[in-house]
Amino acid sequence: MPKFTYNFNFGGQNSAVFIQDSLPGIEDLQNSGIHAPEDKSRRILLVCDANTQPIARKIQESSETLIPVCVLQSGETHKNWASAEAIIKAAREAGLGRDGLFVGIGGGVISDLTAFAASVYMRGAKLSLVSTTLLGMADAALGGKAGFDYLGIKNLVGTFYPASRVFMPLCSLETLPQREWKSGMAELIKTAILSDADFLNQIKTLKQGRENLDACIAKAVEFKGRIVEQDPKETGKMRALLNLGHTFGHALESAAGLGKISHGEAVAWGIARSCELGMELNITPQKRAAEIIALLNDFGYETRAPHPLNIPAEEMLKAMSSDKKKQNRTLAFIVPAPQGAEIAQIPDGSPLPKKIINRESQ
Amino acid sequence: MPKFTYNFNFGGQNSAVFIQDSLPGIEDLQNSGIHAPEDKSRRILLVCDANTQPIARKIQESSETLIPVCVLQSGETHKNWASAEAIIKAAREAGLGRDGLFVGIGGGVISDLTAFAASVYMRGAKLSLVSTTLLGMADAALGGKAGFDYLGIKNLVGTFYPASRVFMPLCSLETLPQREWKSGMAELIKTAILSDADFLNQIKTLKQGRENLDACIAKAVEFKGRIVEQDPKETGKMRALLNLGHTFGHALESAAGLGKISHGEAVAWGIARSCELGMELNITPQKRAAEIIALLNDFGYETRAPHPLNIPAEEMLKAMSSDKKKQNRTLAFIVPAPQGAEIAQIPDGSPLPKKIINRESQ
Known part of the structure; x- marks a missing residue:
């Protein structure tokens, strides 16, 4: 059970936030509220980096079917088109349609990249985020800012694309490095x-x-x-x-x-x-x-x-x-x-x- | 004077269409309706390909100040990220801010690419289109579909981003090749x-x-x-x-x-x-x-x-x-x-x- 739940409406797009102790399972991610039950067959792609790969694995294990994962390189220096492209390519390979669900698992960089990729994939696919850092929970995962850095400028390329569901599992903060805390x-x-x-x-x-x-x-x-x-x-x-x-x-x-x-x-x-x-x-x-x-x-x-x-x-x-x-x-x-x-x-x-x-x- | 003028509202975004004999001048492009007069100082980038470069030049000549132009390679095979990136880079070099105006001059490929670049530049800049082909006028320039081809799939990457103003100068059809007509x-x-x-x-x-x-x-x-x-x-x-x-x-x-x-x-x-x-x-x-x-x-x-x-x-x-x-x-x-x-x-x-x-x- 979430400790806190919020339901926002960002320019006509519903965005629900769940602050909870534990990680969400595939069922929680699937149940995005806006889909009818028969939509559970739709394809999912998890996106993470090396730091959040263990979390992605736990989420994968909550599913009976194999959920594909796209693992990006960590850090701000990889917040670029190449990473966004890797997500889009993985989504295509995993057979996601316009009704496919992108799940970004990580901090600000992963959130922003996954949200951007979802926002431009077939002109807009479904998006949920699992925010695993304090920066993500306090700011980046909420409110729809998506994008990547270009020409040395932060988020020069981007869109507004709020996630339907944002999970903030407090357990993921237990292993957060000091630099990330700060x-x-x-x-x-x-x-x-x-x-x-x-x-x-x-x-x-x-x-x-x-x-x-x-x-x-x-x-x-x-x-x-x-x-x-x-x-x-x-x-x-x-x-x-x-x-x-x-x-x-x-x-x-x-x-x-x-x-x-x-x-x-x-x-x-x-x-x-x-x-x-x-x-x-x-x-x-x-x-x-x-x-x-x-x-x-x-x-x-x-x-x-x-x-x-x-x-x-x-x-x-x-x-x-x-x-x-x-x-x-x-x-x-x-x-x-x-x-x-x-x-x-x-x-x-x-x-x-x-x-x-x-x-x-x- | 336009022969036909239409004003549409696409999900809260106004989009005006002008079907007219002649090319628009910089004044027409600038006067995007949603800006106050003092906004005329804002930067503009023209986007064209080799086919529409003469048209871009005529539009440039209607301005007292130098308007930068980004010339893309022609054709569907160049409807890719590299072309979108070239537009974004040119916009940055020309000093466009979030209030900068992108003007796509051409057919479907140029319209789709320019609209995409504008839609993601600083999370959304201003956009006008000058549609120079029958395909553009009959379909592509109107309604906000933007994007490019990827992995051999038409418009796999894209956004919805209607232009504030779409000009359809009939004079540009005079030199249209037969294949384009068809x-x-x-x-x-x-x-x-x-x-x-x-x-x-x-x-x-x-x-x-x-x-x-x-x-x-x-x-x-x-x-x-x-x-x-x-x-x-x-x-x-x-x-x-x-x-x-x-x-x-x-x-x-x-x-x-x-x-x-x-x-x-x-x-x-x-x-x-x-x-x-x-x-x-x-x-x-x-x-x-x-x-x-x-x-x-x-x-x-x-x-x-x-x-x-x-x-x-x-x-x-x-x-x-x-x-x-x-x-x-x-x-x-x-x-x-x-x-x-x-x-x-x-x-x-x-x-x-x-x-x-x-x-x-x-």
């Missing part, structure tokens, strides 16, 4: 900043132990889900708020070389920069900025500027200027407000972002 | 069969001269547009009707080797086969089938079975069995009814399609 925690912190003081206080308790983790994940899922329901394709301003820390963060990730700094670590650094920018623009109160940066430091994130990896500011500015959030030659930065956050539009070419990137930490 | 005419005939006796009679007059051509294109656009409005993503049964002749036709195209037989010629052969299948199933009256096949013969299409190219039936059946229209191990064939057409579901493995493919012509 990466996911940053997205949890980001969501708490956007949400309210209660959530932020609850996050603080995670420093001591993980008893509250399931409740924190549930809060993050509910908060993000409600925002994406209001603005599924980020055409309004609602969904853009979820990009707190991401304009600076993506720039750091890209300039460092994709995969070098984890997404969450880059986002945490970006949140610290957003606090500085918000203070500069008189949007973020000094007390609020100090509280957020102290929390990030507590969790061991790098918040200093310039970043100790000595990445030239010019490289980061170049990456920023090709950011997807750029419109009308203006860059959108999300900065913490007294409560939640706000969008700040900065004209491309303004000296402000460079100043913030380079500012010696206080 | 390919497009088949889609016009298909639409007339689905529509009504009046439209079918109007088509017959095109044998004598092309005076009625613009009105025929307008009728096809209106008919298809209204159908796609009701079922934009082919989830219901409405849009599937537009696939008349396509299950047999795609199988012939694929088995012959993509690009060997033109899409329209394959569809015409497929329509003849659908008539035979419809008679076998007591859906198509004999008189109706005879009238349709006579019309196809009048226009010089190959309607005989087995196809004189001696393509093994097994190859065609294999291609059919990987058709996107397959669901629940059942193949959907559209067959002419006393009026319009109907869907006939045939279980995969039924001997009927093979019989129809191989039947000696009567």
Whole structure:
């Protein structure tokens, strides 16, 4: 039985989330709600990487028939067309039709790639996700952003394609490497900043132990889900708020070389920069900025500027200027407000972002 | 001034069609209706092939600033990821943001590729199409089907992504090669069969001269547009009707080797086969089938079975069995009814399609 269940509607597409202790079985994946029982004959493809192959195997074992598996190479550097192509090819070989079900088992990279492949396979096949990392549960698996990196730009190629069902099996976190923990925690912190003081206080308790983790994940899922329901394709301003820390963060990730700094670590650094920018623009109160940066430091994130990896500011500015959030030659930065956050539009070419990137930490 | 203008709404996305004598200028392309005037600064990328490069050049000349052009290799054999990638790369180099405008100038291949690239660029950029072939005007440019061929299967990879504006400049048909004419005419005939006796009679007059051509294109656009409005993503049964002749036709195209037989010629052969299948199933009256096949013969299409190219039936059946229209191990064939057409579901493995493919012509 799931500990928490949510049902979202993202632009007409139902997306159910199950936070539960155990892994889903094939029956759970099959029963996607939108299909009649006789549809159980439809073909399934599991997608995983070396890290989640043991989980894929357990799911396979829950089926009486042989379920094919496509094993991708791990990591951000393989988040490319070649991996998406491998999924499509495997689906074709496994005989999936337009009613076939793609199941992505893993963290953000696997989720994004599997969702992309499903979204373009025969112009859109069925999709379920099994999110096995904290980053996936706190952010990536929910809300339909799919895609891969190209020309050194994060998710330059992508679609919006919410999964019908997202499973978040807490047992998969038991073996999560420290780097992955840290990466996911940053997205949890980001969501708490956007949400309210209660959530932020609850996050603080995670420093001591993980008893509250399931409740924190549930809060993050509910908060993000409600925002994406209001603005599924980020055409309004609602969904853009979820990009707190991401304009600076993506720039750091890209300039460092994709995969070098984890997404969450880059986002945490970006949140610290957003606090500085918000203070500069008189949007973020000094007390609020100090509280957020102290929390990030507590969790061991790098918040200093310039970043100790000595990445030239010019490289980061170049990456920023090709950011997807750029419109009308203006860059959108999300900065913490007294409560939640706000969008700040900065004209491309303004000296402000460079100043913030380079500012010696206080 | 356009001779005919239509405004469709495909699942919440507005799509305007302009049938006019002359080419659109940059101003027409820019003024996409959904943008405020200050958005005119946004970047544009023209996409064409060697055949439509002169048209792209004329459109370029209508602009005071330099508009970049991406020139693809021509033909169905280049309808692949490499071409889509080339468009995405050119867009990136030209500095297009998410609000950038992709303009595909050409027939079905260019339309499908440009629309696909726009649909996945930063999770969805702006799109206009300039349809320069009869096939494009009668069918491909309208209704949002985007994609490319993979593993020998037509449009295995794709999305639904309607263009905001579709221009159909009749002047571009003046230099259209005979093979292209024939390919497009088949889609016009298909639409007339689905529509009504009046439209079918109007088509017959095109044998004598092309005076009625613009009105025929307008009728096809209106008919298809209204159908796609009701079922934009082919989830219901409405849009599937537009696939008349396509299950047999795609199988012939694929088995012959993509690009060997033109899409329209394959569809015409497929329509003849659908008539035979419809008679076998007591859906198509004999008189109706005879009238349709006579019309196809009048226009010089190959309607005989087995196809004189001696393509093994097994190859065609294999291609059919990987058709996107397959669901629940059942193949959907559209067959002419006393009026319009109907869907006939045939279980995969039924001997009927093979019989129809191989039947000696009567």
